[in-house]
Ligand SMILES: Nc1nc2c(ncn2[C@@H]2O[C@H](COP(=O)(O)OP(=O)(O)O)[C@@H](O)[C@H]2O)c(=O)[nH]1
Ligand SMILES: [Mg+2]
């Protein structure tokens with residue numbers, strides 16, 4: 099597993115893994131089959147969800163699922179908004195909405211608009227992750243591999259091409275891989291995912307996977323409030339007042355409905 103620490107013995111020049119040391123900081127999702135849990139990376143300090151404003155299109159669903167999965171494992175998360183070089187004036191509204199929804203004034207995540215093509219914003223992001231082991235996740239084609247390649251140009255990795263019809267990425271990165279950068283910083287590049295399934299998060303825990311809900315959770319009238327149709331719900335009041343972004347609350351409701359009891 100990418101990120102694992104192991105004890106290895108070398109016999110005849112060939113290292114052999116004897117034991118995997120206990121893991122902390124594990125990012126996981128529900129496997130495509132839906133039945134089992136899949137570990138994406140181990141021993142990580144933070145999750146970077148790599149998104150793009152277009153090619154492929156920005157997806158609130160993917161982002162909120164990945165953020166919830168990180169939160170459920172108590173992992174810090176930050177958002178990378180890549181391909182800013184493709185942004186034109188028509189995209190300004192979307193860009194502002196992403197910032198308002200997920201950034202410091204909304205859900206409260208650190209958000210880095212960058213471009214792997216021009217290098218815009220890449221230094222600030224590298225500074226932010228300095229000294230950490232971070233795992234990147236995101237839809238195929240958002241530029242995860244391009245980003246590690248930008249930081250480490252000598253690296254022999256394959257960059258994907260986008261399907262010109264759908265703007266979706268192809269699955270070029272086939273296995274998770276840890277790439278050491280300078281200053282004790284490591285990045286784990288992972289295969290792109292079509293879908294970030296969070297079936298493994300219990301329905302009652304979903305409210306804790308939205309960090310911006312937390313200050314309101316104790317203020318609901320009912321102790322077991324799930325913030326759906328209960329009266330005098332502090333979370334819903336915060337949505338009405340604009341303190342919790344509507345898009346985030348909408349995703350919460352969608353995820354709860356998917357798990358309908
Ligand atoms: N215009 C533009 N294209 C990019 C950028 N970053 C990556 N790409 C392109 O997006 C495609 C998918 O990149 P890749 O790194 O393989 O995505 P991954 O699936 O997330 O690893 C490739 O054609 C890259 O050249 C960027 O910042 N701007
Ligand atoms: Mg890749």
Ligand SMILES: [Zn+2]
Nearest residue numbers: 318323325331
């Ligand atoms: Zn409530």
